[in-house]
Amino acid sequence: MIKFINASFMYEEISEVGEKEYRAATGIKNINLHIKEGECLVLCGVSGCGKTSLSRMINGLIPHFYHGSLEGEVLSKEVNMSQQAIAKTAEKVGSVFQNPRTQFFNVDTTSELAFGCENLGVAVNEIGSRIEEAVEKLNLKHLMDRSIFELSGGEKQRIACGSVYATHPDVFVMDEPSSSLDKSSIIQLKGVIETLKKMGKTVIIAEHRLHYLRDVADRFVYMQEGEIKSVYDREDFLKLSLDALTSKGLRTLDLNSLKALPVIHHERKPSICIKHLSFSRGKREILNIESLALFQHEIVALIGDNGAGKTTLAHCLCGLEKFKGMIEIDGKVQKNKELTARSFMVMQDVNTQLFTESVAEELLLNIEKPDKEKVDKLLKALNLEAHRERHPMALSGGQKQRVAIASAMMAGKDILIYDEPTSGLDWDNMNRMSELIRDTEKNTLCTMIITHDPELIFKTCDRVIHLKDGQVFDSYPVDAEGVEKIKKYFIE
Amino acid sequence: MENFNFGYTNSPYLWMDPRSKALLFLAANFALWGGTNYFASNLFFVFIVLLLINGKQTRMAMTAFVIYFAFLAIDVVLISKLSGTVSILLLTIFRVTRLYMPVICAAILLIRTTTVSEFVAAFKRMGLSDKIIIPFSVMFRFFPTLGEEWRNIRNAMRFRGIRFDWQSIMLSPIKTLEYVIVPLLMSTVKISGDLSAASISRGLGGPKERTCFKQIRFGILDYGVVILSSIFMIFTILDGM
Amino acid sequence: MTSRLHVKDLINVGIFAAVYIIVMMAVVTALGMVPLLYAIAPVFVALICATIYMLFVMRAPKTGAVFVMSVLMAFVFMGASYYASIWVLIVGVVTEVILLNGGYQSLKRVKLSYLIYSLTTVGPYFGVVLMKDVYFAKTEAYYGAEYADALARFLPPWILLPLMGGTIVAAFFGALLGERILKKHFRKAGIV
Numbered sequence: 001m002i003k004f005i006n007a008s009f010m011y012e013e014i015s016e017v018g019e020k021e022y023r024a025a026t027g028i029k030n031i032n033l034h035i036k037e038g039e040c041l042v043l044c045g046v047s048g049c050g051k052t053s054l055s056r057m058i059n060g061l062i063p064h065f066y067h068g069s070l071e072g073e074v075l076s077k078e079v080n081m082s083q084q085a086i087a088k089t090a091e092k093v094g095s096v097f098q099n100p101r102t103q104f105f106n107v108d109t110t111s112e113l114a115f116g117c118e119n120l121g122v123a124v125n126e127i128g129s130r131i132e133e134a135v136e137k138l139n140l141k142h143l144m145d146r147s148i149f150e151l152s153g154g155e156k157q158r159i160a161c162g163s164v165y166a167t168h169p170d171v172f173v174m175d176e177p178s179s180s181l182d183k184s185s186i187i188q189l190k191g192v193i194e195t196l197k198k199m200g201k202t203v204i205i206a207e208h209r210l211h212y213l214r215d216v217a218d219r220f221v222y223m224q225e226g227e228i229k230s231v232y233d234r235e236d237f238l239k240l241s242l243d244a245l246t247s248k249g250l251r252t253l254d255l256n257s258l259k260a261l262p263v264i265h266h267e268r269k270p271s272i273c274i275k276h277l278s279f280s281r282g283k284r285e286i287l288n289i290e291s292l293a294l295f296q297h298e299i300v301a302l303i304g305d306n307g308a309g310k311t312t313l314a315h316c317l318c319g320l321e322k323f324k325g326m327i328e329i330d331g332k333v334q335k336n337k338e339l340t341a342r343s344f345m346v347m348q349d350v351n352t353q354l355f356t357e358s359v360a361e362e363l364l365l366n367i368e369k370p371d372k373e374k375v376d377k378l379l380k381a382l383n384l385e386a387h388r389e390r391h392p393m394a395l396s397g398g399q400k401q402r403v404a405i406a407s408a409m410m411a412g413k414d415i416l417i418y419d420e421p422t423s424g425l426d427w428d429n430m431n432r433m434s435e436l437i438r439d440t441e442k443n444t445l446c447t448m449i450i451t452h453d454p455e456l457i458f459k460t461c462d463r464v465i466h467l468k469d470g471q472v473f474d475s476y477p478v479d480a481e482g483v484e485k486i487k488k489y490f491i492e
Numbered sequence: 493m494e495n496f497n498f499g500y501t502n503s504p505y506l507w508m509d510p511r512s513k514a515l516l517f518l519a520a521n522f523a524l525w526g527g528t529n530y531f532a533s534n535l536f537f538v539f540i541v542l543l544l545i546n547g548k549q550t551r552m553a554m555t556a557f558v559i560y561f562a563f564l565a566i567d568v569v570l571i572s573k574l575s576g577t578v579s580i581l582l583l584t585i586f587r588v589t590r591l592y593m594p595v596i597c598a599a600i601l602l603i604r605t606t607t608v609s610e611f612v613a614a615f616k617r618m619g620l621s622d623k624i625i626i627p628f629s630v631m632f633r634f635f636p637t638l639g640e641e642w643r644n645i646r647n648a649m650r651f652r653g654i655r656f657d658w659q660s661i662m663l664s665p666i667k668t669l670e671y672v673i674v675p676l677l678m679s680t681v682k683i684s685g686d687l688s689a690a691s692i693s694r695g696l697g698g699p700k701e702r703t704c705f706k707q708i709r710f711g712i713l714d715y716g717v718v719i720l721s722s723i724f725m726i727f728t729i730l731d732g733m
Numbered sequence: 734m735t736s737r738l739h740v741k742d743l744i745n746v747g748i749f750a751a752v753y754i755i756v757m758m759a760v761v762t763a764l765g766m767v768p769l770l771y772a773i774a775p776v777f778v779a780l781i782c783a784t785i786y787m788l789f790v791m792r793a794p795k796t797g798a799v800f801v802m803s804v805l806m807a808f809v810f811m812g813a814s815y816y817a818s819i820w821v822l823i824v825g826v827v828t829e830v831i832l833l834n835g836g837y838q839s840l841k842r843v844k845l846s847y848l849i850y851s852l853t854t855v856g857p858y859f860g861v862v863l864m865k866d867v868y869f870a871k872t873e874a875y876y877g878a879e880y881a882d883a884l885a886r887f888l889p890p891w892i893l894l895p896l897m898g899g900t901i902v903a904a905f906f907g908a909l910l911g912e913r914i915l916k917k918h919f920r921k922a923g924i925v
Contacts, residue, residue, distance in 0.1 A: 014923045059693045065741070066689075087698025095693040102686035105696070107633050111609040114705035121700030124707065131705075149636050164694070320647055344651045351679045352644040355654065355671050357917050366653040393678050393922035407652065521815055599812040623738055627801055628808070630747025631754075638755055666910065673784050674918050676752065681792065681924055684748045688741040697740035 002035040007072035028053045028226040040197050042213050043206040045223035046249035046426040051206040052175050059173045060089035094164030098176040100156035109146045109159050116167035134162040152306050154185020161192045174205045179424035182452045183490050186212050208426050214253050249428040260458040260483045271296040271445050277325035287312050287470045299447045301457045304467035310450045314417045318343040343415035344408035350400040354392040363410045378406045414445040422456045434459040454490045504547045510614040512714040513602040519721035520598035522728045536724050537594045547605035556597050563590040608632045613706040645675045742793040749789035750805040776903040779851035783907030784914050786847050791925045794837035800825045810856050817856035824853050844908040851904035862890050
């Protein structure tokens with residue numbers, strides 16, 4: 001169906017002086033691969049291994065949108081993709097992207113479902129029946145005629161799949177479709193992929209999270225530094241041990257096999273006390289917590305479904321919301337402004353968190369007594385030394401995240417909150433992030449991680465706080481019993 | 493930002509075509525010109541208010557109605573009793589506000605009660621180019637996203653101790669502007685790239701003529717609006733002569 | 734690279750128009766608290782929106798991009814008066830003329846073009862002043878000359894000239910600032 005013959009690609013980049021250049025380090029090389037009709041193929045490997053680039057060569061974004069130097073051929077049913085107009089490719093290949101927030105063109109779901117067909121010039125009556133078909137096959141009835149902005153991440157990804165489905169492509173290309181989804185949304189996504197496969201569609205997924213694909217994928221392609229290292233059939237891939245996977249930098253295939261690190265028993269000295277905390281938006285009560293204590297030097301995982309109040313709790317802790325009740329640190333009631341001054345929240349999307357023109361400047365921003373030594377130490381610890389003078393926005397996503405963390409360390413913040421720090425990360429980077437969180441924990445009073453990533457919890461956290469409908473549903477240490485509870489929550 | 497949460501859902505009692513709303517808007521502008529015939533323009537204003545209620549903009553309709561007639565009453569009662577520059581200026585404010593009410597109401601009817609896909613369908617029918625229609629849809633789609641980005645930036649500024657208030661704007665305007673505009677534009681550029689990639693890979697910009705799934709058709713109400721608006725415009729022109 | 738507007742450029746137009754309009758409205762609303770400042774809002778908008786305009790032109794360097802953006806602004810300005818919309822369209826055409834033949838590639842010409850494009854925000858004021866003439870010429874007969882005089886003093890048509898002059902001066906400084914921000918951040922980050 002799709003054949004890669006000695007395909008290589010390098011991205012064109014703009015240098016700091018505004019000139020075009022090709023970087024050998026980015027892109028892919030010497031790809032030979034034959035994708036069969038009706039198969040479900042998973043592309044895996046660490047960040048920057050080239051799996052996203054490979055998927056872009058299938059949907060034609062390379063070389064028609066991302067420019068660069070292309071060698072070799074990609075053939076789809078004997079047609080050379082690089083010579084075919086991308087609009088033509090769109091009739092045969094449908095694409096679903098990583099970020100549900102930025103891939104929608106319309107503001108209501110029905111228009112979004114019709115969008116692909118409209119672009120291809122499908123007749124109006126025909127679009128109607130195709131939308132009906134997509135709604136039925138992918139079970140989207142309750143999502144029709146809604147505003148895109150009120151959907152959850154999982155619902156958005158289902159609409160994205162439905163919109164692509166309505167154009168009747170033979171091939172579906174998905175680029176990290178699960179990276180901003182919670183556990184129930186991932187289950188929905190898995191259902192969609194199963195449906196597509198049953199209909200005989202070819203599905204190609206570039207992905208970090210592998211556990212939800214273990215039952216649907218036919219083959220796994222493992223990539224490293226832009227090259228295909230090995231191709232596994234499903235049975236062989238599932239036989240790989242956890243150690244074999246982690247040595248390749250891959251995430252687990254089976255959440256059940258995960259083990260937690262032994263719990264470090266801190267002195268149980270409560271440092272942050274939340275009392276009678278409640279918060280409402282309009283008439284709806286979003287958060288209602290009678291009492292909750294966070295202990296000194298503790299790393300807490302905050303889990304719960306979408307809408308359980310995780311982000312709101314984090315915002316209250318940081319003093320960003322006007323809540324009722326009180327938050328005490330070391331016995332002293334804190335005003336909102338004091339809370340904000342003592343806290344920092346590392347967002348999933350760091351693009352809005354960086355303000356200055358170089359990494360070093362970023363660390364020194366609003367620091368009253370600049371301590372050059374501390375800057376050097378932090379940059380070294382966070383592996384940012386080489387990028388000291390570069391613009392933060394020229395760095396990769398993970399590096400940007402580390403710059404933001406470094407700025408919080410520099411400012412000596414007491415409360416550090418991470419919002420989904422590892423959802424789009426491979427095992428290597430997740431591991432590094434986990435170590436980083438553990439290291440920085442020594443310098444803060446308390447660390448809280450909002451996460452849907454059980455691997456991160458097992459590696460990093462001392463305790464889990466489980467929110468449900470705005471209340472603390474459960475709170476337990478990550479010990480043998482806790483591990484079972486976490487697995488129960490994430491697997492069912 | 494809340495003002496920009498329109499154009500996404502629409503459930504009037506009786507559906508109205510965006511084209512007849514546009515004509516109504518044009519006619520309301522005529523009222524500004526003519527405007528000397530109280531009776532006709534008052535009647536026309538009431539008509540617009542009724543259409544607003546039909547579009548479930550009841551609160552806006554009521555507010556406009558009260559302001560309009562209260563100001564009219566002030567005008568009628570006080571005009572003969574007042575003299576002197578100050579009171580006349582005061583009167584002017586009442587009068588100009590009142591005269592603008594039909595235009596504002598018609599604009600709200602047009603913008604608030606029309607979904608983006610209805611606009612696109614209407615533009616398509618009017619033969620507008622995709623070069624206008626595509627940016628138009630994107631602009632409306634981006635307003636709420638911009639609100640989200642702005643909230644994120646504000647939060648990040650608070651954490652980093654970057655002030656954004658009158659004092660900081662007065663004391664260090666350039667620095668403050670830089671801290672606001674740089675992250676805002678950085679994320680704008682990023683989102684623009686993602687959205688372009690997603691749209692192109694879904695066939696936008698292909699050689700085939702785009703179709704439009706949303707179909708719009710004139711209903712009973714639309715014929716009524718067209719007839720009344722036309723009569724009003726002709727009447728205003730004749731009255732002016 | 735073709736010189737025709739492609740999907741990527743059209744999406745840039747839509748997105749940057751949204752940013753431009755929102756920032757403009759935010760500035761006008763903030764100034765609205767002080768009546769005197771409100772009257773010279775275009776001056777502040779010209780200063781602040783320069784960076785947005787310049788980045789936009791450099792990210793969508795195709796003839797027609799600025800005009801399409803002015804069409805979108807004209808649509809939004811319809812809420813003020815249709816004079817404002819027509820004014821914005823005229824400004825858009827003139828800006829395109831300045832950018833014709835390679836202007837989109839030259840930072841100097843981009844800066845120059847902004848001196849004109851910044852005048853879009855004067856549009857609504859244009860409406861108010863013109864409207865006054867058209868409407869109140871008629872009402873003089875009804876309300877008397879004293880009334881019309883008071884109005885003429887309140888809003889003389891020549892007030893637009895210093896407003897436009899001030900806006901252009903502010904646009905000049907805005908463009909200098911924009912150039913600095915573009916070089917310091919966006920060039921360094923590899924974006925333009």
